[in-house]
Amino acid sequence: MDVRNMTRRELSEYIAEHLSGPGEEEAREAKAERDRYYGNRIFIRGLIEFTNYCKNDCLYCGIRKSNKCASRYRLSKDEILGCVLQGRELGMNTFVLQGGEDMYYSDKQMCDIISAIKETAPGCAVTLSIGERSRESYKAYKDAGADRFLLRHETADEAHYSRLHPESMSLKNRMKCLYTLKELGYQAGAGFMVGSPYQTPDTLAEDIIFLRELEPHMVGIGPFIAHKDTPFRDMPNGTVGLTLTMLTLTRLALPRVLLPATTALATLDDMGREKAFNVGANVVMPNLSPPDSRNKYSLYDNKASSGDEAAEGLRHLSERIENAGYVVDMGRGDSKMNIENNGGNK
Ligand code: 5AD
Numbered sequence: 001m002d003v004r005n006m007t008r009r010e011l012s013e014y015i016a017e018h019l020s021g022p023g024e025e026e027a028r029e030a031k032a033e034r035d036r037y038y039g040n041r042i043f044i045r046g047l048i049e050f051t052n053y054c055k056n057d058c059l060y061c062g063i064r065k066s067n068k069c070a071s072r073y074r075l076s077k078d079e080i081l082g083c084v085l086q087g088r089e090l091g092m093n094t095f096v097l098q099g100g101e102d103m104y105y106s107d108k109q110m111c112d113i114i115s116a117i118k119e120t121a122p123g124c125a126v127t128l129s130i131g132e133r134s135r136e137s138y139k140a141y142k143d144a145g146a147d148r149f150l151l152r153h154e155t156a157d158e159a160h161y162s163r164l165h166p167e168s169m170s171l172k173n174r175m176k177c178l179y180t181l182k183e184l185g186y187q188a189g190a191g192f193m194v195g196s197p198y199q200t201p202d203t204l205a206e207d208i209i210f211l212r213e214l215e216p217h218m219v220g221i222g223p224f225i226a227h228k229d230t231p232f233r234d235m236p237n238g239t240v241g242l243t244l245t246m247l248t249l250t251r252l253a254l255p256r257v258l259l260p261a262t263t264a265l266a267t268l269d270d271m272g273r274e275k276a277f278n279v280g281a282n283v284v285m286p287n288l289s290p291p292d293s294r295n296k297y298s299l300y301d302n303k304a305s306s307g308d309e310a311a312e313g314l315r316h317l318s319e320r321i322e323n324a325g326y327v328v329d330m331g332r333g334d335s336k337m338n339i340e341n342n343g344g345n346k
Contacts, residue, residue: 001014001023001025001026001029001252003208003249003252003253004212004252004253006208008202008205008206008209009205011204011205011208011209011249012201012202012204012205013201014249015201015204015205015242015245015246015249016201018241018242018245019239019241019242019245020239020241020242021241021242021244021245022244022245022248022249022279026248026249026252027244027248027278027279029252030247030248030251030252030279030280031251031277031278031279031280033251033252033255033280034251034255034259034280034281034282036255037255037256037336038256038258038282038336039327040325040326040327041282041326041327041328041329041333042277042282042283042284042321042326042327042328042329043094043258043282043283043284043329043331043333044092044094044283044284044285044286044314044328044329044330044333045092045094045095045096045127045260045283045284045285045286045333046083046084046087046090046092046094046095046096046285046286046288046311047096047098047285047286047287047288047289048075048080048083048084048095048096048097048098048288048289049098049099049287049289049293049294049297050074050075050079050080050097050098050099050289051073051074051075051099051100051102051104051105052070052072052073052099052100052293052296052297052298053072053074053099053100053102053104054099054100054101054102055100055101055102055103056100056101056131056165056166056168056169057165057166057168058154058164058165058166058169059163059164059165059166059197059230059231059232060164060193060196060197060224060227060230060232060300061227061230061299061300062227062229062230062298062299062300062301063100063297063298063299064230067229067230069229070229070296070298071296072296073292073293073296074102074104074105075289075290075293077109077112077113077116079290080097080113080117081116081117081120082290083095083288083289083290084117084120084121084124084288085120085121086288086311087121087288087311088120088121088124090311090314091330092124092288092311092330093121093123093124093125093330093331093332093333094124094125094126094127094148094332094333095117095121095124095125095126095127095288096127096128096129096150096285097113097114097117097126097127097128097129097130098129098130098150099129099130100131101130101131101132102130105130107136107137107140107141110128110130110137110140110141110144111140111141111143111144112144114126114128114141114144114145114146115144115145117145118145123332124332125147125148125332125333125334126145126146126147126148127146127147127148127149127150127189128141128146128148128149128150129149129150129151129189131151132151132169132173132174132177133177135180135184138177138180138181138184138186139184142184142185142186146186147186147187148186148187148188148189148217148218149181149186149187149188149189150188150189150191150218150220151174151177151178151181151188151189151190152189152190152191152192152193152220153171153174153175153178153190153191153192153207153210154174154191154192154193154196155171155192155193155196155199155203155206155207156171156175156192156203156206156207156209156210156211157171157202157203157206157207158171160196160198160199160200160203161174163197163198164196164197164198175210175214178190178214178216179214182214182215182216187217187218187334187335187337188214188216188217188218189216189217189218189219189220189258190210190211190214190216190218190219190220191218191219191220191221191222192207192221192246193221193222193223193224193238193264194221194222194223194224194238194239194242194243194246195223195224195236195237195238195239195242195243196224196238197224197232197235199224204246207246208246208249208250208253211250211253211254212253212254215254215337216254216257217257217258217335217337218257218258218259218260218283218335219250219254219257219258219259220260220262221243221246221247221250221259221260221262222238222243222262222263222264222265223237223238223239223240223242223243223264223265223268224237224238224264224300225237225238225264225267225268225300225301225302225303226300226301227298227299227300227301228301237268238264238268239268240265240268240269240272240275243265243276244275244276244279247259247276247279247280247281248279248280250280251279251280251281252280256335256336256337256339257335257337258282258283258333258335259276259280259281259282259283260276260281260283260284260285261273261276261277261281261283261284262276262285263285263287263303263304263305263309264300264303266304266308266309267300267302267303267304273308273320274320274324277321277324277326278324283333284317284321286308286309286310286311286313286314286317287305287309287310287311288311289305294306294310308320
């Protein structure tokens with residue numbers, strides 16, 4: 001199916017007809033596209049959730065500012081480096097620093113942390129996932145050694161965006177940040193939740209249209225899961241089926257994209273990761289955060305953070321990946337976006 005050329009209307013119709021999963025043919029194609037560029041390798045990233053303080057108040061998110069029940073924490077530079085060392089021992093070569101929008105960490109401190117990670121783990125890739133900042137800040141982090149940046153757009157539909165976020169936030173600024181990150185030379189990741197409140201096949205079609213336009217290097221897609229201490233506590237969760245449909249469409253729209261099998265998907269379905277690999281996903285991000293921070297980094301209820309989601313469980317996770325017919329790749333796993341000819345099944 002030619003997702004690169006489908007109209008809004010065609011995308012929306014396909015989505016409406018595939019709420020419980022992609023068509024067999026499309027799923028096969030998506031998997032083949034992934035194989036063509038990346039082979040059957042699954043890339044491992046070590047995730048470090050370094051702060052759950054956040055100045056934003058996104059209606060869906062468990063670490064939103066006005067959630068007074070959240071128990072807040074920040075990791076020091078030394079604690080972060082401890083996580084990196086632990087990941088290194090496990091053989092990891094990408095570290096993702098993820099946190100709420102926490103202004104406690106100045107640009108100078110962030111740069112200091114980034115360069116210290118690079119010294120601690122020479123040759124590794126550093127990915128930031130710390131939200132919206134100015135171009136100058138993004139530039140400073142890049143100069144300090146950051147390689148990649150994840151910033152989900154959450155939804156590409158303006159009206160939908162404003163129902164998920166406080167007035168202080170805008171889709172325009174989010175999109176501007178993403179274009180800035182690409183311009184500055186980051187490998188940039190966008191993404192969205194599936195089944196978020198007020199989402200429709202039309203807004204999901206808009207997500208694919210936006211992704212085709214932005215051409216990000218990575219796209220994070222996971223189901224919405226209600227968090228009990230947010231205004232969306234009573235909203236229904238997203239589904240595994242529709243998440244797989246959106247993963248399929250994204251892989252077909254952007255064949256060279258890096259596509260994680262997300263923790264949210266694994267939280268809803270014990271076989272979620274394997275199902276995602278089978279429609280073209282090729283990244284997993286086990287958690288390196290200290291155990292007591294993990295529980296506090298609660299974006300949604302029952303978030304998986306032990307077992308296969310935990311770095312200590314890497315051996316078991318690797319076994320599962322291999323049993324599903326894939327090969328674990330502990331390398332940097334850079335995007336092949338800007339490479340003309342693929343180095344797929346080599
Ligand atoms: N359910 C699923 N995903 C969520 N996120 C935040 N809150 C939730 C939730 N309730 C996702 C957002 C954010 C990422 C870090 O986590 O998409 O970008």
